[in-house]
Structures are given as C-alpha cells and as structure tokens.
Amino acid sequence: MTEQIEELLELEHQGWRSLCDGTGSDVYGALMTEDGAMLLASGLSMDRTQVIASLADAPPWERYEIIEPRLLPLADGAATLLYTGRAFRAEAEPFVALMATTYVRRAGEWRLALYQQTPVDSGRSPS
Numbered sequence: 490m491t492e493q494i495e496e497l498l499e500l501e502h503q504g505w506r507s508l509c510d511g512t513g514s515d516v517y518g519a520l521m522t523e524d525g526a527m528l529l530a531s532g533l534s535m536d537r538t539q540v541i542a543s544l545a546d547a548p549p550w551e552r553y554e555i556i557e558p559r560l561l562p563l564a565d566g567a568a569t570l571l572y573t574g575r576a577f578r579a580e581a582e583p584f585v586a587l588m589a590t591t592y593v594r595r596a597g598e599w600r601l602a603l604y605q606q607t608p609v610d611s612g613r614s615p616s
Contacts, residue, residue: 493560493562493568494558494559494560494570496599497560497568497570497590497592497599498555498558498570500520500592500599500601501555501558501570501572501590502555503516503520504516504517504520504601505550505553505555505574505576508544508547508549508550508553508576509549509550509551509552509553510549511549513544513547514540514541514542514544514545517537517540517541517544517601518537518541520600520601521537521540521600521601521602522537522593522595522600522601522602523537524536524537524602525537525540525600525601525602525603525604526602526603526604527540527603527604527605528603528604528605528606529606530584530586530606530607530608548578549578550576550577550578551577551578551579552576552577553574553575553576553577554574554575554576555572555573555574556572556573556574556575557572557573558570558571558572559571559572563591566593566594567591567592567593567594567602568591568592569589569590569591569592570589570590570591570592571587571588571589572587572588573585573586573587573588573609574586574587574588574606584608585608585609585610586606586607586608586609587606587607587609588604588605588606588607589603589604589605590603590604590605591603591604
C-alpha cells in the first residue's frame with residue numbers, strides 16, 4: 490500500500506503543479522478517465538470535457554500544499570486519496586478544502602475517475 494499511496498500522491502502533485510504552471514488542461518486531459526468528473530467547492534459539477542475547457546483559461550495558482558494525505562483502498566485497481574489541500578494566489582485568501590481523488594487502473598495506468606472538494610474555513614487549521 491505504501492507504493493500505491495506514493496504513486497497516487499505523485500499524480501496529485503503533477504496535477505497541482507500543472508495548475509500552477511498553466512498546463513492543467515493538458516495534464517488533466519491525459520489523466521482523467523473518459524467518463525471522469527470533478528465536483529468543485531463552488532458547486533460546479535464538470536465532466537472531463539468541461540474540466541479541460543475550464544483549465545485552458547484558469548488563472549494559475551502560485552503554490553499549493555497537500556496536508557495529511559491518506560489512502561482509502563476501494564477494490565483491486567481503485568483507491569481514493571484523501572487530504573486537505575491549500576492553494577494560494579496573489580492578494581487572495583488561501584483556498585482550503587478537504588479533497589478526495591478517486592483513481593482507477595485502466596490499461597495498467599492510474600487514471601482520475603472522480604475528484605471532489607469540500608470547502609473549509611481558511612482560518613481553521615486542517616485536521
């Protein structure tokens with residue numbers, strides 16, 4: 490299980506780095522399953538096509554933190570990575586949310602099937 494969490498955590502970092510450097514649409518376009526979805530703290534629910542389009546014009550994050558990641562195994566070839574995420578943009582309050590990314594193995598590769606954010610008060614320390 491240690492290898493699995495390391496693999497999935499690296500994918501999560503790749504995604505966050507792409508949101509910082511402006512390549513999110515390319516990275517998530519390749520990482521998400523064809524039927525993948527994202528449920529965002531803003532109340533938006535997006536399919537893969539909508540995610541790719543929205544990230545093409547998204548302002549980049551300056552930096553991010555993944556706090557206390559843990560793995561929830563679901564079945565052979567499926568697991569959810571849970572953590573508190575904190576992201577920062579200039580002159581804005583940090584965005585803080587509980588995050589859950591469910592990955593599935595497709596053709597031997599981990600792919601993002603579902604990502605969900607639940608907002609938390611940015612002044613609250615993550616637990």
